[in-house]
Amino acid sequence: MITKIGIRNFQCHRSLTIDLDEFVTVIVGPSDSGKSAIIRAIRWLCLNQPSGDSFICDGTDSVTARMKVDGRTVTRHRDKSDNLYKLGKDEFKSFGSSVPAPIERLLNIGPVNFQQQHDPPYWLSNSAGQVSRELNAIVNLEVIDSVLSAVAKQITKSRNEVGFIEERLSKAETEVKDTEWAEDAESDLKRLDKARSEHARQVVRVAHFRDVVEEAIERRETHQQASKQASALRTVVSAGKMLRKLGKRRKGLDELLGQIASKEVIEAPDITRLGGLKEICKTRSQAAVGLASLLIDIQECHEKVNWKKSDYVAAKDRLRKETDGKCPICGSSYKGDL
Template sequence: MNNILDVRLENFQSHLDSQFTFADGLNVLIGQSDSGKTAVIRGIRWALFNQPRGTDFIRAGSDFVRVTIQFESGDRLIRERTASKNRYMIKKNGQEQQVFESFGQHVPQEVLDLHGMRPLRIDRDHELTIHLAQQLDGPFLLEQPGSMRAKTIGRISGAHYLDAAIRDTSRDLHSLNQSKRWSEEQTEQLKKDLEPYEQVIRSGEQLEKASHLFEEIKSKQARLESLQSKHQDLHTNQQLMKQSQDKLDSLKELPTIESMLYRLEWMIQRQSVFKKLHEQQQTYTEQLLKVERFLQLTESIEEAAEKERRAKTLEQKRAALIKLNDQYTQLTAIESKAYHMISQTKFVTQIPSNWEESVKQTGQRVKRLISLKDQIMAINEQLAKQHKQLETVAQIEMATLKVNQIDETYNKYQQMIEKKQAYTEIRKRMKDGEQFIQTKKQELEQLAVQYEELAKKDGICPTCGQVIEINHNHG
């Protein structure tokens, strides 16, 4: 046996590129569940014995898988599979690399000779891999019945050769004893038949010839019996080979069932992820409802903005009217002062020469004052209207704050829409995934029923190796 020093797994199940170096003595792999510990043993079995079959162990998203084993002798074994290639490669020190393809389900003889870990054939129906156990295998031979233990120990020690020799010797001895008894019976009968002819020479010669013929017949009879025995053995072997072939055909679906179990575990993990996404979607839906209620409360924001613009325009007009009011006040003061001066100068009898022009100017000023008074009255009316409008838009600042809040809420609403679209897509994928899981569960149940029927038909439990009986269990 060639001891293993180093193992490298590339795209094998959960291992992207993992390398393990083993020391002399006991080596232990530790880690959390589903971290790839069993995949290491499975990868070694795939490289050494071409098990398991199929391609389900290839890492998701990868287009090749490779397992490299370095042995104590310095030789290297590479097992590789891609979409178009399925091969073994052997690299020995000082020799060219050997490549083996198109080997089917069997392992090339050169690979078996390289590592020397051949399965131990117990009988026609049983074979043990004594160098590399699987995850659920029990201690060596302790789970096997007594007859299987005896066969295995005999096969390991070579006692089966002695058993075969004893069986063959017993069979030959039995055949010889039968021939001997038959010959003795024939001899006695011939002696009785020869008694009347003891004195006849011719009869003696005939008897000698008959003796020769008897020997020939005896030899042919023994050969015939041997041929009949071999024919019977051949018929028995053919029946056993047919039964073995039927059992092998019934177990061809086991790798497919195992791959489907792995697929089902992966889908269960995806279902848990989908559940978390479903919970997030519910949270987003609640927030979306709050945003929609807030948007309903702020539907009049455009009307408030329009009133705000009108209020700004009125404010500008109000400022202009205040200026005009100030000018009107000044003119009124000037007019009052002028009337006062006129009342005080009534006693003047002498009129200046330019009094007509002064009167005209005063008249023009009076007209302007009257016009300004009319404008002021109109402005006061507009101011009254403006105050009423300002009362209706007293909450402009609050509306502005709400506008800012609405902008933020709108941005959140857009994010919620995007998340809702993502949720819809995830919901669709969840539905497809659940449908896929349901389909695979049904297929798995059908395969389990078929497997149970095949096991019952075979009569041997594949778990414990015992004969299937009523109320058979492994509790």
């Protein structure tokens, strides 16, 4: 409820304060005494109308209208530097031609609440539609109409959206049917990927088997060469044994010649045969030295042969184990020696 109005420098009123009655307040006075100016000041405060500054008293540069509503003070002020509203200690600026929302909600006053001096009788000269709109504004029916109109628009919009979505859904279902082959294709692709992986694994396995087979063939050739060398070495060993026997015989002859040389010989014996035998012994001695060196080489060759045999057996066992006893190329089982 409005309980007090204060005006300063508004038209003819330099300073005016009015205490309003709880029920009805009547403002009376002679013509041109400022009664309508009071209504204009209240309208300026409540509706921010009229605009401009033509209502400021001559000789002043500021104007103020103040109203006490429900125990709270609302102030409208304008001067050369400020144009503002106040609600208590809160200030509002840059509000344009409207009223700040907190003040508008507190006052709850609109154009329908004002009747100017020269206005026609309230509602009597208005059309039925205008009276209906103003009644609606008083009881907030226009808010209901506005909400109903907004709801109707939203319903229409929603129906259009539903129709659009249903159309898109129908198209999507058709597209889904057209792409049913993709599921079978996906299954085929999975099988193809699995076959490709298996093929790659088999390629690696075959390459590994090929390396094993090549290694086994190489070791078999090495074994064959070692066998030939061993056969030759056995012949050499046999010859060495014979040379060893000859060496022993040469040693016995050397001892005999030494005994003969240490004794006096009265008559010169025939030693022609002994000289030839000495040359034979010398030759045999040189051969024995060569055979000794050859025996060392033979022993080393025996060790190499044994090592190659061991490698060959290990390679055969590995090949049989890696291939499960089957040829990796043709798949047939191994028969006999590799």
